[in-house]
Amino acid sequence: MSDKKDDKEAAPAKKKGGMMKLIIIIVGGLVIVGGGVGAGVYAATSGMLGGGKHGAEAENGYKLVPKSEQKRISAAAGEGGEGHGSGGGGEAPPPGQGGDQYASNYYTMDKEFTSNLQDSVHFIQVGIAISTPYDDTVITNLKTNEIAVRSAILMTLSDTTEDQVFTNQGKQILQKRLVKSINDTLKQKEGFGGIGNVYFTNFVVQ
Known part of the structure; x- marks a missing residue:
């Protein structure tokens, strides 16, 4: 009789221990995922992923001008005429290797x-x-x-x-x-x- 009673008491203990392990695994997974998302947000805002100050908006609201928006002399406008990128009469140069990233x-x-x-x-x-x-x-x-x-x-x-x-x-x-x-x-x-x-x-x- 005592053996049967011990088995009945051990069964709930095993179930409880299994539940605790499952909860620990789920919580640990959420912490890892949350940490990964947080690291990604930090990297983007700090400029590590091309954002931050080196993106479109720079320090104190000063904007870095992409090379595609560089002012160019328009042949049609003559001396002193300016075109912006491929518009305004000035033609953008063909894509090449190297060069400055910004205008x-x-x-x-x-x-x-x-x-x-x-x-x-x-x-x-x-x-x-x-x-x-x-x-x-x-x-x-x-x-x-x-x-x-x-x-x-x-x-x-x-x-x-x-x-x-x-x-x-x-x-x-x-x-x-x-x-x-x-x-x-x-x-x-x-x-x-x-x-x-x-x-x-x-x-x-x-």
Whole structure:
């Protein structure tokens, strides 16, 4: 009789243990799935999956312009005419390998810059054009703060040595210094830089 009673008591215990294992397996599966979804959302919002700041919307609402939307010269419009992508008369180039991911939005500063070189009897005169991968908001910021930007450029030029203006390597270093000084000025004034590169449209040392 006692053996039969023990068997009856063991049966519910086994059922209860099996249920606990099943619950643990289900909960564990939900945790794994939830963690995977959370990781995917984090990766997308942080830019790891092509979203975040490197997607259509960039930092502080400044928009990166896709290469397909780059402004292009229209042959039909003649000099000064602009087309946008394949519309507006300008034809988009055939797809190829490499190249920049985003368009280059250019702005040429009206007046040239003239400055003495550091510890030198020579002076430098340069024309400057600026490019940004962002939309026209950055160019608007540049125009709005052009006086402050011109001052920053002149100070950078006056802090340049002869060694940096007589070699291509030195000129490339000067380009990077100018990019930094312009971006620093725009960050101070507008909270965002956005300048990608500086180009010399004229470069004279006398």
